[in-house]
Amino acid sequence: MDGGGLRLNMNVLDYGILALYFVTVLGVGFAARRAIRTSVDFFLSGRSLPAWVTGLAFVSANLGALEIIGMAANGAQYGAMTLHYYWIGAVPAMVFLGIVMMPFYYGSKVRSVPEYLRLRFNRPTHLLNALSFAVAQVLIAGVNLYALALIMQALLGWPLWVAIVVGALIVLAYITVGGLSGAIYNEVLQFFVIVAGLLPITILGLVKVGGVAGLMDAVRDSKLGEAGLHTWQDTGTTANPLGAHWIGIVFGLGFVLSFGYWTTNFAEVQRALSAKNMSAARRTPIIAAYPKLLIPVVTVIPGLVALVTVQGLGAESGDLVYNNAIPLLMRDLLPNGVLGVAVTGLVASFMAGMAANVSGFNTVFTYDIWQSYIRRDRPDEYYIRIGRWATVAGVLIGIGTAFIAAGFSNIMNYIQALFSLFNAPLFATFIIGMFWKRMTAAAGFLSLLLGTLAALATYLLYKGGVVHFNSDLEESFWGAGIAFVTVAVVAAIVTPFTRPRRDEELRGLVYGTGGIDLKGDVLTGDAVWWRSPVVLGVIVLTLSLLLYVPFF
């Protein structure tokens, strides 16, 4: 056989496990079809799902190419500092979304994140955000698809185009037929398959290096050295593996990038909007934070194991690039059987990521672009049809954009750059608009526009060599921070010169205007303390702080 050194020795049984997964995923999509009668069924699962389902879908939607391959690569390259992406870079934002922001999203009954901007500000702000979200989603769907195809090519020897078409068609089928319920149910399933597939890699990896203590000793002797085991040490300077100052980590990653991603990214928030009541919607991101805390076990630990066991890992190109950390361990450690499950887990993770992008895209396209600006006041069923066509178009464009990702060595950095362009200024506009009722519609539009341009300018100046940052990651931290400050300054300058909206128009949309009922749709059983969003949120925040202790 030809092919690189990554080729796995898959046998009939492993392929059987993968095939069984494909059949199940399609079956879930078709079985979800009978629960679709209205557009709210297709785009928001009829707002009927329990919190554990939406919570696991919430974490799974983020468990795409970005997480598994990218974070294992970062684990091998930057060591324990990668944990910042899970703890300070995710948990606080998820808790904030559930406790503080979800009452506005769910309570106002908006059907998407852009729609909130339409009600809070005006139609230009809405259109700007709807369009940029739609473009970002198909780009990122393309990234996920390309990453899936690369892995299938390397591991299974499938030609690139076969992998792209098979992956895209399966996602296309189950979302077109089953709508958001098809996507969410599959995400829950994918979450468990991903964990089941990756856990044996971690376990065997740790056995190989002599347990946790053996791994730590080996990392000290690796090219990362002692610094690979610490998260905050030497962040007073940029002399640490990530090349990031603590200010950049706390404000850039922990605040602006993370809050921007988790709280305003509709591909995530949509999962919470499909929950059955306010309590379940608020618990969705908080329930998701618990597995999020522990995902480094199947990403960062394999990354470190790969660093110390695979000779020459970290090459500029070829089989030994950091992105191959997990595939290399699969090749070296897994016998047939668990190997099939692991390949299925990887495939599931790519599909989960892409499905989240596609289901977010079809909803925003239908409700926020088509219904708002092109064909208003059609019967509800008409919009289901548009949603299905939007799904087809989104997947086809995703196939096209899959090849844009080919130009970047580290997929993670590419996605981070995109997020900093779209999400950071969006979050700033949201948070100021949610808490400052004086902020005018004109200020909302100009803030979002100029903030996005500021982030874009920072990115282009860095890429053009005009401005210097220590790494792409540091650039994305600072780009996000600059965008945030721009939004705040523009809002403060424009608001006094323009007319604010009356309080009653902002009811349920802005803090301090009333109109939000946290308990109106409470179900019996929601009142117990362990279903309180605040209690669950405080516990998970405390856990994330405690987890930092051994890796300070």
Place this chain on the structure above:
Amino acid sequence: MAMDNLDPHGHDHMVAATEEARRRSAAARLFDIRRVIGGLFTAYGAIVTLVGIFDGAAAVEKAEGVRINLWAGLGMLVFGVLMLLWQWRNPAEPPESQEHERS
């Protein structure tokens, strides 16, 4: 900018139409995902456990001496059966009951 899309109560008519459509929702017909998770993992568990029982020396040696197929298979089997049991013991309530259960 115009509030052309707001009715006197401050509600948006597109949002209101969707909420209205929700009354005709067929979401109650959605199946229980626990059945699918339980079914798939029971099947995976059974397959991988069987593989683990018949694993040769080469497979065990590759996995650093751990009978990983056996352990992973049993783990998935237990998880799958627990999911099915959970669904069986504690079936989902139909959403219609929502109206009666307000507290």
